[in-house]
Amino acid sequence: MTVAEQEIIGNNAQKQLARVIEAANSIILGKEDVIKLALTCLIARGHLLIEDIPGVGKTTLAHVLANSLGLSFHRIQFTSDLLPADILGVSVFNRDSGQFTFLPGPIFSQVLLADEVNRATPRTQSALLEAMAENQVTVEGETRPLPQPFFVIATQNPSNQIGTYPLPESQLDRFMMRIRLGYPDTRAERELLKGRSRRELLQEMRPVINPEQLLQIQQAADGIHVADALLDYLQDLLEFSRVNPDFNTGLSPRAGLAVLNCARAWALLHGHQHVLPEDVQAVLPSVISHRLYGNEQTGTSSTTDLAASLIKRIPIP
Numbered sequence: 001m002t003v004a005e006q007e008i009i010g011n012n013a014q015k016q017l018a019r020v021i022e023a024a025n026s027i028i029l030g031k032e033d034v035i036k037l038a039l040t041c042l043i044a045r046g047h048l049l050i051e052d053i054p055g056v057g058k059t060t061l062a063h064v065l066a067n068s069l070g071l072s073f074h075r076i077q078f079t080s081d082l083l084p085a086d087i088l089g090v091s092v093f094n095r096d097s098g099q100f101t102f103l104p105g106p107i108f109s110q111v112l113l114a115d116e117v118n119r120a121t122p123r124t125q126s127a128l129l130e131a132m133a134e135n136q137v138t139v140e141g142e143t144r145p146l147p148q149p150f151f152v153i154a155t156q157n158p159s160n161q162i163g164t165y166p167l168p169e170s171q172l173d174r175f176m177m178r179i180r181l182g183y184p185d186t187r188a189e190r191e192l193l194k195g196r197s198r199r200e201l202l203q204e205m206r207p208v209i210n211p212e213q214l215l216q217i218q219q220a221a222d223g224i225h226v227a228d229a230l231l232d233y234l235q236d237l238l239e240f241s242r243v244n245p246d247f248n249t250g251l252s253p254r255a256g257l258a259v260l261n262c263a264r265a266w267a268l269l270h271g272h273q274h275v276l277p278e279d280v281q282a283v284l285p286s287v288i289s290h291r292l293y294g295n296e297q298t299g300t301s302s303t304t305d306l307a308a309s310l311i312k313r314i315p316i317p
Contacts, residue, residue, distance in 0.1 A: 030188030043265035046176020047152040058155040066111040070207030074106035078120035084127035114154040225274035
């Protein structure tokens with residue numbers, strides 16, 4: 001594919017994504033940056049963890065993405081008595097045929113909302129691992145592929161709330177990004193209070209693009225050029241996190257790939273023909289917030305401080 005052809009595809013993808021963002025902004029008020037990060041994660045073929053207090057719009061964001069992209073959607077309310085079979089499905093005996101028939105669970109959808117994922121037991125949480133890592137599930141010895149695209153959005157209450165089970169590191173690492181919505185600003189909240197119900201607006205929402213177009217957008221992101229100098233910058237960030245005493249545990253190669261893939265998607269979203277250092281810096285905090293742990297003795301324990309420290313201390317080549 002020529003450079004001119006790639007530019008045309010990239011421009012078309014940016015226009016399509018701009019329409020998605022416009023539709024999402026009409027329901028999720030005053031949170032365009034969060035919407036862009038969520039779309040970036042989806043374009044990069046990752047999975048998204050949204051951690052925040054109840055009532056700020058986590059579930060609404062999941063509905064908005066599914067509706068605007070024309071994707072099949074299932075929601076699972078995670079509770080302490082939820083079982084893996086409630087997510088994956090189960091085989092039942094059919095008396096007429098004399099055989100077992102598999103009844104697929106809600107995980108067989110293009111967008112899966114795992115609501116309050118940290119209220120389920122670790123055994124149930126781990127039922128998502130294979131699906132998120134390999135886009136397939138194995139039930140009773142048989143492996144079944146999941147629909148494409150496949151996107152898990154998990155919401156999580158703060159760990160200090162009653163009735164929560166901390167997500168194990170192995171599962172946290174399956175999420176490409178972790179974001180927070182936060183409270184709306186004054187203007188957005190006033191519009192929310194005076195306007196129509198978000199539920200009504202969601203019911204009226206129509207797809208802006210279709211799943212086939214989304215797959216094409218994902219492929220277009222794969223074609224965004226990454227220069228060697230940009231890779232040098234990314235490797236410097238990774239290496240600094242591994243050797244500097246401010247960090248307890250450095251970023252893994254998987255984290256590096258996640259940053260790169262998200263930077264490609266962010267670049268496509270903003271009409272860039274190649275990845276810029278600014279694209280890496282824009283996605284870095286959301287990609288590393290659940291992967292990088294600071295050293296409390298040095299006073300850099302918050303994830304915001306960690307990301308800012310990396311960006312500030314590593315020069316752009």
